[in-house]
Amino acid sequence: MIMSANEKRRWMATHGVDKPAGLAYAEMPLLRIPSVIRDAVERFNIKLCKALHYKHTGKIVPEGAWIYAKWWTNAHVIAKQFPADITKFVPHRAELKRGRVSLLDQFEYRHEVSENGELGVYVSVFRVMFCLVALVSFDPSLMHAVDQQAIESSIDNAGR
Secondary structure, three states: OEOOHHHHHHHHHHOOOOOOOOOOHHHOOOEOOOHHHHHHHHHHHHHHHHHHHHHHHOOOOOOOOEEEEEEEEHHHHHOOOOOOOHHHHOOEEOOOEEOOEEOOOOEEEEEEEOOOOOEEEEEEEEOOOEEEEEEEEOOHHHHHOOOHHHHHHHHHOOOO
16 A cells, blocks of 8 residues: 555656655655455445435335445545535535534535435545545436436536
């Protein structure tokens, strides 16, 4: 997972990120995320989507439902590859507290569901480290006409 100074330099150059003054490339906090971790985060995102959907609709996501899951790290934010305005499309913000203490600095999520509870969108943020987005439709045929690239393009360009 540890990138060499040259790999960090190439990544920053490729993504148009300037090196902060006073830091060597070797000191930059960049990591390579292996596919096993990417796969685990995607599975977690899908499970979180199903749990949040049940919480807000009382409906269990059926097997065979269409689910789209995407995630970003803070490196995407630095490289300006994160759709900063994505939350304006998902208006309902959950109030998370332990007793009287807000937990929003640790975890926050937003959601929107259809009236019949068979469609849902969830945006979850864990500190400032990573953000998960998941969309669910109980009827995959509704999404058949939706091109995967169109969804990705819409999400990726939401803040631009």
